[in-house]
Amino acid sequence: MHIDKQSPIPIYFQIMEQLKTQIKNGELKADAPLPSEREYAEQFGISRMTVRQALSNLVNEGFLYRQKGRGTFVSKLKMEQPLQGLTSFTEDMRSRGMKPGSRLAEYQLIPATEELASILGCGYPSMLHKIIRVRLANDIPMALEASYIPFDMAGKLDASHFRSSMYEHIEEYNQMPISRAKQELEPGTASQEEAELLGIQPGAPVLYIKRTTYLQDGTAFEHVKSAYRGDRYTFVHYMDRVK
Amino acid sequence: MHIDKQSPIPIYFQIMEQLKTQIKNGELKADAPLPSEREYAEQFGISRMTVRQALSNLVNEGFLYRQKGRGTFVSKLKMEQPLQGLTSFTEDMRSRGMKPGSRLAEYQLIPATEELASILGCGYPSMLHKIIRVRLANDIPMALEASYIPFDMAGKLDASHFRSSMYEHIEEYNQMPISRAKQELEPGTASQEEAELLGIQPGAPVLYIKRTTYLQDGTAFEHVKSAYRGDRYTFVHYMDRVK
DNA sequence: CAGTGGTCTAGACCACGCG
DNA sequence: GCGTGGTCTAGACCACTGA
Numbered sequence: 094m095h096i097d098k099q100s101p102i103p104i105y106f107q108i109m110e111q112l113k114t115q116i117k118n119g120e121l122k123a124d125a126p127l128p129s130e131r132e133y134a135e136q137f138g139i140s141r142m143t144v145r146q147a148l149s150n151l152v153n154e155g156f157l158y159r160q161k162g163r164g165t166f167v168s169k170l171k172m173e174q175p176l177q178g179l180t181s182f183t184e185d186m187r188s189r190g191m192k193p194g195s196r197l198a199e200y201q202l203i204p205a206t207e208e209l210a211s212i213l214g215c216g217y218p219s220m221l222h223k224i225i226r227v228r229l230a231n232d233i234p235m236a237l238e239a240s241y242i243p244f245d246m247a248g249k250l251d252a253s254h255f256r257s258s259m260y261e262h263i264e265e266y267n268q269m270p271i272s273r274a275k276q277e278l279e280p281g282t283a284s285q286e287e288a289e290l291l292g293i294q295p296g297a298p299v300l301y302i303k304r305t306t307y308l309q310d311g312t313a314f315e316h317v318k319s320a321y322r323g324d325r326y327t328f329v330h331y332m333d334r335v336k
Numbered sequence: 337m338h339i340d341k342q343s344p345i346p347i348y349f350q351i352m353e354q355l356k357t358q359i360k361n362g363e364l365k366a367d368a369p370l371p372s373e374r375e376y377a378e379q380f381g382i383s384r385m386t387v388r389q390a391l392s393n394l395v396n397e398g399f400l401y402r403q404k405g406r407g408t409f410v411s412k413l414k415m416e417q418p419l420q421g422l423t424s425f426t427e428d429m430r431s432r433g434m435k436p437g438s439r440l441a442e443y444q445l446i447p448a449t450e451e452l453a454s455i456l457g458c459g460y461p462s463m464l465h466k467i468i469r470v471r472l473a474n475d476i477p478m479a480l481e482a483s484y485i486p487f488d489m490a491g492k493l494d495a496s497h498f499r500s501s502m503y504e505h506i507e508e509y510n511q512m513p514i515s516r517a518k519q520e521l522e523p524g525t526a527s528q529e530e531a532e533l534l535g536i537q538p539g540a541p542v543l544y545i546k547r548t549t550y551l552q553d554g555t556a557f558e559h560v561k562s563a564y565r566g567d568r569y570t571f572v573h574y575m576d577r578v579k
Numbered sequence: 580c581a582g583t584g585g586t587c588t589a590g591a592c593c594a595c596g597c598g
Numbered sequence: 599g600c601g602t603g604g605t606c607t608a609g610a611c612c613a614c615t616g617a
Contacts, residue, residue, distance in 0.1 A: 103605060126554060129583060140607045142385075145584085153396065156514060158552045162583050162615035169457075169554025170516065179575040214412075230523050237388065273398060274575050280523035280541040280566040296524040309401040310367060311412025323523040330573065332422040346586060372602060383588045388603085405595035405602050583615075591612075597600090 096137050104139055108147035116156055116167055123169040127157070130165070155333075179274050181260050182238070185232050194229030198237075198290070202244065203302055209241050212305055213313045220244040224255065227290055229317075234291045235326060236331070238319040246314045263314055271314075274306040278328060287320050298323030338507040339380050347382055350392035359399055359410055366412040370400070373408070422517050422549070424503055425481070429473050437472030440498055441480075441533070451521065452484050455548060456556045467498065470533055471562075481562040489557045492547060506557055508551075513558075516547040521571060530563050539564045541566030 094115070096107045114123040127133075132211055134141040148165055151157045159165050174182045186193035201223045205213070209221060221300065228236040247254075254262055264270055279301045288295040300321040305313050321328075337357070339350045370376075371572035373391065373461055377384040391408055394400045402408045444466045448456070452464060464484045471479040489510055492499075507513055521545045531538040543564040548556050553565040564571075 105605080131583085137565065140609090142608090143606060146605085148584095158515070158583060160615085161585075161613075164583060166553065168552070170550055209612095271577050272401070273577065276573055276575065278521055278571040278573075279465070279569075280543040282525065282541055296539075298525055300498040300521070300543075301525040307412075309411070311401075326522075328521040330519055330521075330575070332519065334422040334514050334516065334575070348586080374602085383590090386587060386588090391585085391603095402603060403596085403598080404604070407596095407602060580617085581615105584613090586610100586612075588610075589607100591605100593605075594603095596602075 096139070098139070104137075104143050105147040105150070108133070108137075108144065109150055112147070112151060113156060121167050123167050126164040127166065159332070179271070181258065182228050182236070183258065186235070189230075191230040192232070194232060195255065196227040196229065197224070197252075198227055199223070199225040199286050200250075200255075203244075205241075209316060212316050213241070213243055214244065215243045215313075222247060222249075222250055230325070232323070234242060234267070236319050236321040237287055237290050238317060240315055240317045242315045246312075263308075267308060267312075267314070268313075269308045269310060272307060272309040274304050277303045280323075281320070283320070291320070291322050292323065293322055300328060304327070339382070341382070341415070347380075347386050348390040348393070351376070351380075353386065355390070355394060356399060366410050368528050369407040370409065387567070390459050400529070402426075422514070424501065425471050425479070426501070429478070429541040432473075437475060438560070439470040440467070440474065440495075441470055442466070442468040443493075448484075448486075452559060455559050456484070456486055458486045458488065458556075465493055467493075473568070475569070479564040480530055480533050481560060481564050483558055483560045487543060489555075506551075510551060510555075510557070512551045512555075513552060515550060515552040520546045524563070524565075525565070530571050532563050534576055536565055536567065537579065538570045543569060543571065545571070 094111050096111075098104065100107065105323060112121070112172055114319075121127065121227050126134055126150050127148075128136070130141050130144045133144040137144075148159075150163075155170060156168055157165055158168055165303075172241065180188070185192045202220055203223045205219050205221050210216070210219065213221075221243055224240045224242070226238050226240075228232050242263075247263060260271055281299050281301050282296045283293055283299045285295050287299065288297065291299075300323055302319050302321060303311060304315075304317045304319075306315045306317075337354050339575065341347065342477055343350065343539050350513055356365070364370070370391075371379070373384050373387045376387040380387075391400060391402075394450045395402055395408075399411055401411055406488055412433070414420050426436045427436075445463055446466045448458060448462050453459070455461065456464075464486055467483045467485070469481050469483075471481050486504075490506060491509055503514055524542050524544050525539045526534065526542045528538050531540065534542075545560075545562045545564060545567055547558075547560045547562075549560075550556050
């Protein structure tokens, strides 16, 4: 393990990457104490504060934990964690080892309803992209999805946008990264129409997911209502205590 | 706004608390630029690094966001966020303005099944507390819940533990804070037995939630399988991009 | 007691945004 | 060019842990 002080890559970042690798490799075993912050600082010939920045980030991400007066240790978890976080349908399916796909069912530019304008925090007479798609996994229907995106935040859309990464387009168009989403999950039973589009029996269990996604400054840029097949989809996530 | 350098409360923490208050009050408005880190440092007569520690924490918690070369700004979100994170059923219901309750349906000390031993990462012949409860909100059944907790991680349990906060007991008993949980959510339809205990019709939508909860060092200490009434419960959460 | 992480200082240079 | 956040230094004192 060594660092390159001349590299344009920040030192704390180099340390983080190497420690993550060592944890994944098993070179650093779960519950094993790391060398102390002062040892790392001396070993690399850098300041202790720089070491702390690296370690603090890894603690926040759950790779390490600290104990006052004792030391810093490797966390047991995190080795097999998909580490999902906020993902698009496409990323979600890929991380499950399935081939994502999509069939456009409807596209329109519509005036915002009162409900959507309020959720999206946009002016009342504003226009929204309305995109309804059947989402596929390994060519089999997995979910039915209706997205609403303010025209102001995406500009004109065409078929190419529906195929490639919409999230990247949004980040570029607004010059601001995506940072958070609020989701609401509720069980239900498939309606006649949902059942037909998803290829299941009416009355079969479905998982309704409503998502509102926000840019870094807290502006909402999309609202999505979807219905996932209960027989093929389990929603998995990780939560942190307090914060 | 001012800080007390003599106080035993860390300076960065004092700054964090006051900024959060100002954001909630509306003294600091959404998208408004904060004074620069150097201004705060001079105003309080402290080092810039200390100011940065306070601001960085608030950025991680989603109250603020930074832009290189421009400044630090107040995030729009977060003002009304319940800021849930990992909570117990009791905390969850309280945050929804409902009175939580509980009815013990079954308690046993059982030998771990292979499945549970593997999930909990405990030795095969180990003993588990098995606790089945009907969870109430405003005295109406909300969920059916089966918890499995290794005896090693909780010691002997009696009625008082089922009434008070189990999580606090666990943290004290193990001398280690709870930090994370993995959850799996799946829709389903109520079985005959579930329907009776929950007071709903067989075949009505239910939300199955499986949770495994971990201490800071990554040791699993409980596995919970629950069934929530679909007509009275929506699961709400927030996700962060990347990480 | 020595070693650890937690907090803090008073500087420094950089790349970036904006006028 | 000037102010911003991003990174980094070389120290310091504290409270806590464990032998």
